[in-house]
Amino acid sequence: MRILKHLFYLLCLSAGAHVPMAAALDCQTGTELGHTFDSGASWSFCAVLDDDHALELQELHYQAPGDISRKVLQHLHLGQALLHHHDQTEAQSLISENKLGGSSLQTLNSNVCDGELLTLDQPNAKLCSRVRPTGLLAKYSIRPGLQGAQYQLFSVSNYQGLTFKVMMGLSEDGRIAPSVTLSGRSSEVGSNAQFGTPLVNPLAATPLFATQMSLLYTWRMVFALNGDQKNDVVEEYNFQLEPTLGNRRPMTITPIETESLRNIDRNAFRGWHIRDVDGRGYYLDPQNSGYRYSDRKNNWAQFDLALTSFNACEEHTRINKSIAGSEPVECVGSLDDFVNGDSMSDTKQVLWYSLSRVHRPSAEDYPIIGSMIADFELIPFNWTATSPFEISQ
Amino acid sequence: MIKLPLFGLVLLAHFVLLLGSPSVHAAPQCSGDALISERFSNGASWEMCWESRIRENLVLNDVYYTPPNGTATKILNSARLSQLHVAYDDSDVTYNDVTQFGLGGGYLIELNNNDCPFGDLLSVQTRPAICKSRSKGNDNYRTPSRSVSAESLTLFSVSQVGAYAYIVTWKFYADGAIEPEVGATGALQRSSDKLELPFGRVLEGDDDTLWLSHTHNYYWRLDFDLGDSATDDTVTESRTELTETGQRKTSVERFTTEQSRMVSEDYPVSWEIWDKLSAQLPGATDRGYRIEPIHFGHRLERKDIEPFTEFDFFVTVTNECERFASQNARFNPDCLNQVAQYADGESLVDADITLWHRVSFHHVPRNEDQRHMHTHRDGFTIEPINLHASTPGINLDSNTAPELDQIANQSGTVGASVALRLAANDADGDGLSFSAENLPDGLAISADGQVNGSLTTPGNFAVNVVASDDIASSSRSFNWSVASADGATNIIPATSGGSSGSGSTGLLFLIGLFGLSFYRLLRRIFVAH
Numbered sequence: 001m002r003i004l005k006h007l008f009y010l011l012c013l014s015a016g017a018h019v020p021m022a023a024a025l026d027c028q029t030g031t032e033l034g035h036t037f038d039s040g041a042s043w044s045f046c047a048v049l050d051d052d053h054a055l056e057l058q059e060l061h062y063q064a065p066g067d068i069s070r071k072v073l074q075h076l077h078l079g080q081a082l083l084h085h086h087d088q089t090e091a092q093s094l095i096s097e098n099k100l101g102g103s104s105l106q107t108l109n110s111n112v113c114d115g116e117l118l119t120l121d122q123p124n125a126k127l128c129s130r131v132r133p134t135g136l137l138a139k140y141s142i143r144p145g146l147q148g149a150q151y152q153l154f155s156v157s158n159y160q161g162l163t164f165k166v167m168m169g170l171s172e173d174g175r176i177a178p179s180v181t182l183s184g185r186s187s188e189v190g191s192n193a194q195f196g197t198p199l200v201n202p203l204a205a206t207p208l209f210a211t212q213m214s215l216l217y218t219w220r221m222v223f224a225l226n227g228d229q230k231n232d233v234v235e236e237y238n239f240q241l242e243p244t245l246g247n248r249r250p251m252t253i254t255p256i257e258t259e260s261l262r263n264i265d266r267n268a269f270r271g272w273h274i275r276d277v278d279g280r281g282y283y284l285d286p287q288n289s290g291y292r293y294s295d296r297k298n299n300w301a302q303f304d305l306a307l308t309s310f311n312a313c314e315e316h317t318r319i320n321k322s323i324a325g326s327e328p329v330e331c332v333g334s335l336d337d338f339v340n341g342d343s344m345s346d347t348k349q350v351l352w353y354s355l356s357r358v359h360r361p362s363a364e365d366y367p368i369i370g371s372m373i374a375d376f377e378l379i380p381f382n383w384t385a386t387s388p389f390e391i392s393q
Numbered sequence: 394m395i396k397l398p399l400f401g402l403v404l405l406a407h408f409v410l411l412l413g414s415p416s417v418h419a420a421p422q423c424s425g426d427a428l429i430s431e432r433f434s435n436g437a438s439w440e441m442c443w444e445s446r447i448r449e450n451l452v453l454n455d456v457y458y459t460p461p462n463g464t465a466t467k468i469l470n471s472a473r474l475s476q477l478h479v480a481y482d483d484s485d486v487t488y489n490d491v492t493q494f495g496l497g498g499g500y501l502i503e504l505n506n507n508d509c510p511f512g513d514l515l516s517v518q519t520r521p522a523i524c525k526s527r528s529k530g531n532d533n534y535r536t537p538s539r540s541v542s543a544e545s546l547t548l549f550s551v552s553q554v555g556a557y558a559y560i561v562t563w564k565f566y567a568d569g570a571i572e573p574e575v576g577a578t579g580a581l582q583r584s585s586d587k588l589e590l591p592f593g594r595v596l597e598g599d600d601d602t603l604w605l606s607h608t609h610n611y612y613w614r615l616d617f618d619l620g621d622s623a624t625d626d627t628v629t630e631s632r633t634e635l636t637e638t639g640q641r642k643t644s645v646e647r648f649t650t651e652q653s654r655m656v657s658e659d660y661p662v663s664w665e666i667w668d669k670l671s672a673q674l675p676g677a678t679d680r681g682y683r684i685e686p687i688h689f690g691h692r693l694e695r696k697d698i699e700p701f702t703e704f705d706f707f708v709t710v711t712n713e714c715e716r717f718a719s720q721n722a723r724f725n726p727d728c729l730n731q732v733a734q735y736a737d738g739e740s741l742v743d744a745d746i747t748l749w750h751r752v753s754f755h756h757v758p759r760n761e762d763q764r765h766m767h768t769h770r771d772g773f774t775i776e777p778i779n780l781h782a783s784t785p786g787i788n789l790d791s792n793t794a795p796e797l798d799q800i801a802n803q804s805g806t807v808g809a810s811v812a813l814r815l816a817a818n819d820a821d822g823d824g825l826s827f828s829a830e831n832l833p834d835g836l837a838i839s840a841d842g843q844v845n846g847s848l849t850t851p852g853n854f855a856v857n858v859v860a861s862d863d864i865a866s867s868s869r870s871f872n873w874s875v876a877s878a879d880g881a882t883n884i885i886p887a888t889s890g891g892s893s894g895s896g897s898t899g900l901l902f903l904i905g906l907f908g909l910s911f912y913r914l915l916r917r918i919f920v921a922h
Contacts, residue, residue: 089639103839111824112540124841132529136508138765139551139558139578144507148768158537158826158840161861165535173767183535185863194642198677202783207677212633214641214661239482239606239755247695249482250591251606251757266658269608269691269755287754287771290687291661296639357687358633358661360643363779367864368787370568370776371532371543379759385597386763 025059031120035131035151035170039389040065043151043170047118049126051102052316053078053095055155055166062174062380064388070226072282076178078166079220079335079352080317082293082301083159085188086212087195090297095316100157100164108156115152129153137173143391148172161185162369169375174383176282179375180217182357186210186365197361210361216293216301217374218317218335218354222310225276232276232349234307236262239269259339261303264289272305273381274349283381284353288374293356300335301354308338310348317352419465419621421455426515429525431546433567435786436461439546441469441565445517448717448724449473450496451550451561458569460781467618468682470711474561474575475614475732475749476718477554478702480693481583482606483592487699488555492720496552496561504551512547523550533568534784536863537840538824541786543568556580560768568785571682574772575611577754581762583607597760604758608693610702611754611771612718612732616711616747619668619681623745627667628652628708629675634660645674651736653704656686664706665778666748680779684750688773691755701733707749709735718749787864794865795819797858804874805833805848815842815858823862830857833875851877 025032027046034044046058056077063069081100084091094100107124108117115130130152137148154167163184169177188211190196196209225232234256239249253273256262264270264286275281286304295301300317308314313323313331323329335352357374364370421428423442432438441456456469477490494500503520512526526547533543549562560576585603588595593605619626630652633643656662667681675681686705696703701719714728715721715735722730729735732749754771761767783789798816805811815838817825827842835849838858854873859866 084641086633086641086643098837103837103845106537106826107839107841109824111538112535114540114542133511135549135562135770136551136560136576136578136768138767139502139508139560140580140765141553141558142502144505145551147507147510156535156537161828163535163537165532173761181532181535183532185536185861194644195640198675199779200677200782202789212641212643214633237757241695243695243697246484247698248484248592249606251482251593252591264690266656266690266692267694271690271757283757283759286690288688289690290685291656291689292658294635296635356661358663358685360631360663360683360685362777364568364777364781364784366783367789368534368536368784370534370784373531380761382597382760385760387761387765387767389765389767391765 025061027059030056030058033118033129033153035129037149037151037172039172041172041174041388042069044069047120047127047153049101049105049120049122049155050077051098052100054100054105054157054164055127055153055168057153057168060176062170062383064174064380064384066388067384070280070383071224071228072176073221074224074228074348075220075222076168076176077220077315078180078217079315080216080218080354081164081180082214082216082295082298083162084214084216084295085195086214087190087192091214091216091295093318094159094164099159100166104157104159106156106158106163112156127153127155134171138387138389138391140391143393146389146391150177158184161187173389174380176378177375178219179373180215181371181373182215182359183369183371185367186361186369188213199361199363199366202363202366210365212361213359214293214356215359215374216295216354216356218301218352219376220315221351221353221378223274223282223349223351225274225282226278226280227276228348229276230346230348232274232281234344234349234351235273235275237269237271237273238265241267256307257344259309259342259344260307261300261336261339262305262307263292264304272351274351275382279382281381281383282378284351285377285379286353288376289355291356293354298334300339304354306335306339306352307344308335308350308352309342309344310350311338314338314350419457419467421457423455429546429548431527431565433544435541435544435567437567437569437785438465439565440465443515443523443548445497445501445522445550447498448491448495449475450501450552451523451548451563453548453563456565458565458780460569461785463781466620466780468571469615470618470623470745471614471616472563472571472573473614474573474611475716476610476612476720477559477575478610478612478699478719480608480610480695480699481592482608483585483590486583489717489720490554490559492717492723494554496550496554496559500552500554502551502553502558508551523548528564530564530566533566533786537826538863543570545572553579556582560770562770562772569777569780571775572772573613573775574770575609576768576770577609577756578766578768580765581758594758596758596763599763604762606755606757608691608753608755609771610693610751612749612751614716614718614747614749615775616745617666617682618745619666622669623711624743625669626681626746627670628741628746628748629665629667630654631663631665632657632660633662647674648708649741651710651739651741652706652708653733653736654706654708655704656689656692662686664748666746667778678779680777683776683778684748684773685776686750686773688752688771691753693753693755699731701731704733705751707732707736708741709747709749710739710741711745711747715747718751789864791821792823792862792864793820794867795823795825795860795862797860797867797869800858800869800871802872802874804876806876807848807851807878810847811836811844813844815844815860817842817860817867819862821862825860825862828859828861832856833873848875851875
């Protein structure tokens with residue numbers, strides 16, 4: 001009976017998949033995709049598989065039930081992924097040709113995609129989409145609870161045996177949850193206990209120290225809230241404890257007016273609100289941040305957030321390329337260089353958000369590493385006047 | 394008699410521990426409706442007893458995990474949410490919901506099938522109030538050719554405390570991981586008519602009300618009893634710091650007395666609890682669980698008035714009357730009042746150990762919180778360490794290595810396009826991934842075995858290709874000769890590569906084969922005895 005109920009619910013969830021959008025998107029690159037939930041909430045976007053950073057969403061629109069479709073993001077993709085084996089003196093950058101994108105993108109089949117296989121412009125399926133229940137979306141007293149769902153779109157890249165699942169989770173209530181999940185084959189071993197974990201490898205008869213890894217994922221988000229008018233602003237929220245004021249926490253809201261590098265302040269509950277002139281916006285909730293990453297080579301990596309003015313060629317935290325055209329552009333430098341004091345008015349706001357994880361191996365990681373996810377959420381903040389999901393009386 | 398090297402004996406002892414003795418089946422001390430048992434498709438299972446208390450509501454006791462093909466091992470003596478502390482930014486009101494109100498009794502909401510569409514409802518006294526389901530989550534693991542979703546036994550209840558509804562959830566995964574979580578939904582609780590105050594926000598359509606920002610602090614109490622004895626567990630802290638050379642060094646500290654610890658902004662930290670250690674510090678055969686604080690973008694600290702908020706993790710000697718993280722003396726007048734007091738330096742040696750962990754969530758009201766808030770979930774993961782001999786759910790015994798098809802030597806001219814398809818067979822039908830070493834410049838191989846590109850550099854290249862089913866692999870070598878565009882003989886010798894079976898890949902493969910054979914030999918010894 002439980003299985004039947006489950007099947008029925010999953011059928012209901014998937015019934016609205018890939019219905020036509022309210023308005024066609026201008027997908028200059030990529031393929032138009034989307035999903036409409038039973039509640040009427042929908043997402044539409046252009047999906048791109050990039051040679052450098054794998055999955056990218058462009059022209060991302062959200063439509064809340066009873067609302068119109070509104071643009072949220074112009075671009076959403078990884079701006080960097082650093083992989084540092086602890087016994088090495090430098091991290092590897094995975095954002096370059098054929099590390100996460102290009103030939104590293106895996107052809108997916110039903111063994112590795114429990115949803116719908118998507119080919120886009122590729123000869124083989126490189127994307128998987130699915131809808132997953134997320135549990136109670138809202139509940140109040142004994143009134144029947146509302147169940148929520150999330151549309152998920154992901155690609156999988158293979159780099160030296162490691163797999164990186166780059167996924168965009170688009171929830172029914174407008175939340176956006178980008179994530180990278182590490183798994184794949186464990187292979188790095190060393191001899192120094194300071195850099196590794198002593199293990200019994202079931203595939204080898206000698207003791208080993210499985211090398212620990214640190215990963216830093218930096219997401220690039222080009223906002224275009226409710227259109228491309230270049231009128232969005234980013235505000236930093238702080239709630240600093242004031243012991244002299246009876247342990248109160250006055251809220252301070254500071255607009256960020258020039259390009260900046262910022263850090264999480266967990267004791268001040270720091271967060272970043274990006275909104276348009278009408279007040280509709282999103283909140284970057286740094287809740288899933290654990291610790292700060294630092295690096296001898298990449299100065300920018302010690303910051304949790306960077307805010308830059310839009311520049312089409314500043315796609316990754318380190319670039320060295322030319323863009324052809326009537327006025328060719330030479331793009332060289334790193335995120336440190338991008339943050340050079342430009343005004344944030346009359347431009348598209350680009351947020352670069354980084355989060356880090358450490359992989360400490362155990363026997364469970366041999367021969368295949370148990371999944372390690374790094375994710376965060378963008379939460380709608382005054383996107384609608386009230387909740388578009390009301391609990392019935 | 395079979396002679397085993399010393400390390401073989403260590404391995405033998407490890408697998409004896411993992412496979413367990415067939416004599417007595419360890420099990421929770423309850424039955425009937427009080428027993429929860431779930432077996433997963435990988436063969437693993439969880440068993441535990443549950444009860445609903447007026448204050449904490451769901452308390453899980455005698456929690457046992459059975460790995461795939463293993464025997465049941467006790468993990469926790471008791472686990473519960475031990476406080477739900479809510480501090481408002483105006484500091485006028487602070488709630489300790491578990492002790493001031495409670496999550497059980499009349500605060501526990503009756504659930505129906507709408508609330509629990511995938512599971513079964515368990516009754517507290519006569520009311521259905523606990524949802525028990527089998528859920529699928531993120532990947533358990535993933536390779537180019539296979540992926541397994543993480544299955545979990547999920548238990549949740551909903552408690553209505555004031556305007557807030559708290560969804561208290563426990564997930565027990567098929568790979569041995571545990572995930573406590575609280576979801577906050579319902580409606581906003583406190584407001585003010587002093588709109589000028591900087592402690593909240595005025596929401597659209599409600600111009601006369603300032604809804605106040607606040608923090609939820611969730612405290613969990615975890616009485617671990619790993620393995621057969623409650624008094625032989627050990628707790629460590631691991632810190633990873635960047636060195637001057639750019640490497641990252643991890644140091645491990647063993648706790649011998651009760652501790653209060655906080656997360657650090659400067660370096661990653663994790664806490665581990667181990668079953669009886671074989672040496673002073675954890676080694677290859679020791680098993681335990683790890684808590685890694687990775688949901689710490691917010692943390693509430695106001696130690697002047699609430700000392701227990703200064704820290705994020707506590708290690709204490711188990712004392713049943715130390716029940717709540719704060720306001721404990723309300724119900725246990727002969728005991729200390731809050732968790733920072735419990736951690737007062739008592740020895741942890743040969744003691745039963747309880748861990749306390751907290752997670753904070755700061756809530757800034759937004760328009761979407763009217764009239765009912767979307768659930769915001771916060772929690773953490775308790776990951777197994779060496780509880781299994783290998784990746785749970787992968788049967789190393791039954792795997793057969795793939796076999797690469799023969800590859801003829803290749804030749805071409807600089808500028809020529811290449812499209813070469815590699816092929817391999819796998820007796821088990823596993824999906825395969827391909828890789829290559831020392832391909833001619835300009836060529837790349839995709840994981841599905843397609844070599845593409847254009848030749849750019851003349852020379853002779855000794856190419857080694859590998860086909861892997863993620864557990865075992867096979868390799869073949871061949872020569873790729875690239876002539877310059879003018880047709881001249883190749884002049885640049887290959888710089889690396891080698892014949893079939895040589896090179897690092899081949900060596901790893903041989904080590905893998907030897908290790909697999911050794912592992913199978915050990916398994917046979919166990920079966921025979």
